[in-house]
Every structure is written in structure tokens, then in C-alpha cells.
Amino acid sequence: MAPEQIDVKQARDIMESDGETVYIDVRTEQEFAEGHPRGAINIPIGTPNPLMQRLDPNPDFLDVVRASVPEHTPIVVGCKAGPRAEMAATLLSQSGYPKVRWVLGGFHGMTDGLGNVLAPGWRHLGFPESREAGEGTGYSSLRKKAGKTQEPSVSS
Template structure:
């Protein structure tokens, strides 16, 4: 099944309508801590490595243990919509069937120096900076490994 493509306002409206929906923020822990959609959980698709960002080897395992219902509405977001598309595509290959990529992500999508999709933050949608054991990657990963 194809991953739905939604702009932030459309994603927020769909999340409000869908029962048991989740915003999966696949940005780094540092990006997540600087601000994220209200109620989001953080499971990074990539993590810092010695020479830059590398794929998170634990991503799929943590996702499967944290979000075991493969029909649950999951809205994947990152900074602009690229990493979240990779995450959603990977999840779809492993049976997740109710996925949406949030185009423009949290910060907006820029092409050739021009903002082409306004992000969640600049769409005046609910944002928070709270990081705790229930939404942080550290807390989520610890529960997935226990």
C-alpha cells in the first residue's frame, strides 16, 4: 500500500479524526528536544556516527516493539519530509499499512532556496519541547529492549 502524502495541516486534521493515531518523529534526539509536534514520539531513522549521520540499526526493531499494531494510523515526520519518507517506506515493506508522510515535516521543505511546503512549526500547529521517558528515544528504546 502506498504511503499517503499529507501537508502538516492535513496531517493534524487526520490525526484528530483517527482513533489511536501517533505522530512518529524520526529526527535526531537533539532535533526532537528543540521542538516537536505535541504528543509526538521520537524514534530516529538516522543517528550520529563518527563521519556524520548513519542509519539507525535499531529503528525497525524499536518501531515494531513500540507500535505493534500494523494498522494503527502512523504519521511519520522529520525536518522537511525526506527522512520520514524513508522511514514510512521501510515500515510499509514490513507490513505497516496505515502510514502517512508529513510533507514539509517540522521545519518546512525548501527547494532551490524557496520554501515549497510550510512545516508543522510555521503552520501554527501545536508544538512542545517536553522530552520525557514516554516520548524520548532513550525511554522508548529502553522499554523496547526490556
């Protein structure tokens, strides 16, 4: 089953009304630390590759999700604007998670080439946010919980 696309307002409503749903922010650790939806956990879909100035696929993504989120838990996936969230949500759905939604607009919103807002973001709408990235929410602690002690290598 394909993941469901939702907007930021729907994501906020789900997170406020459903204590079971987990919000996975798939942005980098640095992006997450700069602000994220309150209650989100950080499991990046990509890892920074400074040599190539891009994000490489995070080889530990699914293992860390599996160690952090039980398979039948409803999931909302968000990123900066939407594309990484859609990619991660599709991967989670294909991996057996039955109730996955992804957020169009993400944390900062989606704009066109001229800067026109196509989908507002969590921050733009003034929804509750946090900078907490510690035990149980930050990627480093979730990686340890999954038994991943070595950092992924940077490929060229």
C-alpha cells in the first residue's frame, strides 16, 4: 500500500489527537537540531557527503527505524519540504509498515523557483517546535539503541 500524502495541518492534528503515531523527521542531524516538530524523532534518510556536496543514502535507516518504531505503529514522515519524506515513507511502506503518511511542506515549506509558497511548512504556520535532540529523540541515541556504533562511511 502506498503511503498517504498529508499536509502540515493534518500532520499537526494527527500528532495532537493520536498518542500512538510517531513523527519521524528524516532530515540530517544538523537540520533536526535547528528545529523540528515537537515530539518528533530523528532518523535521517540521507547522510551528508561533504566531498560530493550531497546526501548519500543512510545504510542504517531501516535498521534504526525497526529498532525504534514497532511495525504496526502509525507513522508520519516529515523533512524540510516533502521529497525526502515521500522517499522515506515509500521505503517504510515497502518494508512492512502498514500505516505511513508523509508531509507535503515539511518543516520549512515547499516553494517554487520564484519563492512562491506551494505548501506551507510546520515553522511557517507557527506550530509547536523543539530543538531537543537528546536521548530517545536524537539520531545518535536511536542508532545506539539499534546497535549501530560506527558512523556510516562517506563514499565518493
